[in-house]
Amino acid sequence: MNDGLDRFRAHLFHDERLGVWLDTSRVRWTADFLDGLEPRLQAAYEAMAALERGALANADEGRMVGHYWLRAPELAPDPAIRDAITTTLGRVLTFAEDVHAARIRPERASRFRDVLLIGIGGSALGPQLVSAALTSPADRMRVWFFDNTDPDGFDRTLDAIGDALPGTLAVVISKSGGTKETRNGMLEAEAAYARLGLDFAKHAVVVTGEGSELDKHAVARGFLDRFPMWDWVGGRTSELSAVGLLPAALQGLDVEDMLRGARAMDEVTRSRVTKRNPAAQLAAAWLSATGGAGKKDMVLLPYKDRLELFSRYAQQLVMESLGKRLDRQGREVWQGISVYGNKGSTDQHAYVQQLRDGVDNFFVTFLEVLLDRAPQRGDLSVEPGVTPGDYLSGFLQGTRRALDERGRASITITLEALDATSLGALIALYERAVGIYAELVDINAYHQPGVEAGKKAAQAVIDLEQRVLAGLRAKAGTALSLAEVAAAAGSDDPETVFWILRHLSANPRRGVLRVRGQGAEAEVGSPLDWSWMVAAAP
Numbered sequence: 001m002n003d004g005l006d007r008f009r010a011h012l013f014h015d016e017r018l019g020v021w022l023d024t025s026r027v028r029w030t031a032d033f034l035d036g037l038e039p040r041l042q043a044a045y046e047a048m049a050a051l052e053r054g055a056l057a058n059a060d061e062g063r064m065v066g067h068y069w070l071r072a073p074e075l076a077p078d079p080a081i082r083d084a085i086t087t088t089l090g091r092v093l094t095f096a097e098d099v100h101a102a103r104i105r106p107e108r109a110s111r112f113r114d115v116l117l118i119g120i121g122g123s124a125l126g127p128q129l130v131s132a133a134l135t136s137p138a139d140r141m142r143v144w145f146f147d148n149t150d151p152d153g154f155d156r157t158l159d160a161i162g163d164a165l166p167g168t169l170a171v172v173i174s175k176s177g178g179t180k181e182t183r184n185g186m187l188e189a190e191a192a193y194a195r196l197g198l199d200f201a202k203h204a205v206v207v208t209g210e211g212s213e214l215d216k217h218a219v220a221r222g223f224l225d226r227f228p229m230w231d232w233v234g235g236r237t238s239e240l241s242a243v244g245l246l247p248a249a250l251q252g253l254d255v256e257d258m259l260r261g262a263r264a265m266d267e268v269t270r271s272r273v274t275k276r277n278p279a280a281q282l283a284a285a286w287l288s289a290t291g292g293a294g295k296k297d298m299v300l301l302p303y304k305d306r307l308e309l310f311s312r313y314a315q316q317l318v319m320e321s322l323g324k325r326l327d328r329q330g331r332e333v334w335q336g337i338s339v340y341g342n343k344g345s346t347d348q349h350a351y352v353q354q355l356r357d358g359v360d361n362f363f364v365t366f367l368e369v370l371l372d373r374a375p376q377r378g379d380l381s382v383e384p385g386v387t388p389g390d391y392l393s394g395f396l397q398g399t400r401r402a403l404d405e406r407g408r409a410s411i412t413i414t415l416e417a418l419d420a421t422s423l424g425a426l427i428a429l430y431e432r433a434v435g436i437y438a439e440l441v442d443i444n445a446y447h448q449p450g451v452e453a454g455k456k457a458a459q460a461v462i463d464l465e466q467r468v469l470a471g472l473r474a475k476a477g478t479a480l481s482l483a484e485v486a487a488a489a490g491s492d493d494p495e496t497v498f499w500i501l502r503h504l505s506a507n508p509r510r511g512v513l514r515v516r517g518q519g520a521e522a523e524v525g526s527p528l529d530w531s532w533m534v535a536a537a538p
């Protein structure tokens with residue numbers, strides 16, 4: 001008997017109802033690895049069951065973790081939660097229908113035809129993935145995104161929307177309701193509508209936590225509608241809450257199929273029989289490949305253009321969940337798995353060279369979709385009897401084999417077709433694999449304390465900028481050295497003051513100028529020797 005075939009058979013999971021295959025044969029774990037892991041997996045199943053029963057699984061924040069209830073509300077521990085889930089789904093569907101039927105209409109245009117989603121991180125990545133993966137000529141609305149605070153990015157998107165802005169529905173999404181990038185995006189959008197003499201509120205809805213700053217703003221301004229985000233749903237696992245369902249329903253996608261797919265995957269991945277549980281096998285394969293300590297990176301290679309954004313989506317899901325300094329016992333563990341990837345076969349012409357011949361610090365996850373294209377599209381033979389899809393499959397298989405020959409690990413996930421159901425199932429598969437992996441390495445996958453440091457430091461920069469401007473304005477017309485500006489701003493951090501001044505000089509709206517110093521010394525000196533001034537006090 002062929003050794004490779006035996007191994008393939010032994011490590012191939014298939015669920016006919018889900019239309020999903022999982023091949024872990026090329027992780028090349030030792031025969032007793034899974035047996036040895038079994039007691040820890042059993043403990044993980046129990047912990048996941050407790051989580052689904054409503055345990056405070058996010059202990060650091062004292063929160064339940066309820067994204068699995070979104071597709072099985074009957075499992076929620078509290079009738080009020082069950083009711084909130086079903087009511088919200090109903091409201092999302094009705095709202096989308098009303099928009100499509102022009103019962104909800106913009107101020108001036110005859111109907112809403114476009115959606116501008118304003119959000120970031122978990123409040124954008126899932127919607128972006130789903131929108132790109134499932135778009136078709138049958139879409140009811142086009143969906144655009146503001147997912148940053150890049151002014152030129154705002155302009156580029158607004159330029160692309162162009163004349164369609166009066167018929168564009170803004171969907172502002174922020175669980176916390178206080179994320180600056182999203183607030184800025186909303187203000188940019190408000191200004192763009194105002195330039196056309198339109199009232200933003202008559203074109204906007206929010207998805208946010210009740211009582212958040214954004215929620216209060218939406219009430220005060222009289223937005224078209226508000227949809228809830230709950231503290232028991234994390235941003236990175238919120239695709240099947242209103243965060244993902246509302247934009248998808250507006251686009252005209254079958255959100256109930258997405259929920260059905262996720263629910264079906266949850267049913268399978270609740271199994272305590274490891275062989276029958278693809279999420280457990282995936283988590284175990286990650287553990288084997290990374291040594292349970294992030295020693296190898298996860299390279300995600302979907303051989304399907306529609307899934308190109310899956311790596312960005314999974315990047316947040318995996319890295320924000322697993323990248324933790326402390327384990328649940330308070331020990332310093334510096335956990336995590338780095339995730340990157342775009343799509344095959346495109347990346348074969350970019351970085352597969354290194355994957356095969358270079359540093360062995362990764363494992364690949366191939367994602368394959370068996371159905372090449374919608375059957376009604378027909379097919380083209382590029383050589384007698386050979387289609388482009390045959391090539392796509394051939395390239396995937398060839399790369400898998402080429403990596404295996406070098407002993408480089410890979411996992412392959414195969415979907416029969418890509419549709420709302422299988423995408424929902426794929427999302428649920430990764431959500432649970434992350435949950436199980438976190439149990440195996442004993443970390444809290446549901447908080448993100450590390451993100452706060454960068455946000456606080458950014459706020460400190462913005463605050464210092466205000467003091468720098470005040471200091472310059474007080475001495476308008478006088479050229480000041482860097483040290484003098486820092487002193488005027490009451491800062492003992494001239495490096496940050498330099499960064500602020502350099503940025504202000506490039507954006508002269510506030511009248512701050514960079515002035516070259518006099519004399520040879522200054523001419524050849526570092527730009528830190530430049531002096532700075534406000535051209536005219538505003």
Ligand SMILES: O=P(O)(O)OC[C@H]1O[C@](O)(CO)[C@@H](O)[C@@H]1O
Binds near residue numbers: 175448451
């Ligand atoms: O939905 P919010 O509260 O605007 O947060 C956006 C993202 O920011 C983070 O909090 C990280 O900064 C993510 O966890 C979250 O998905």
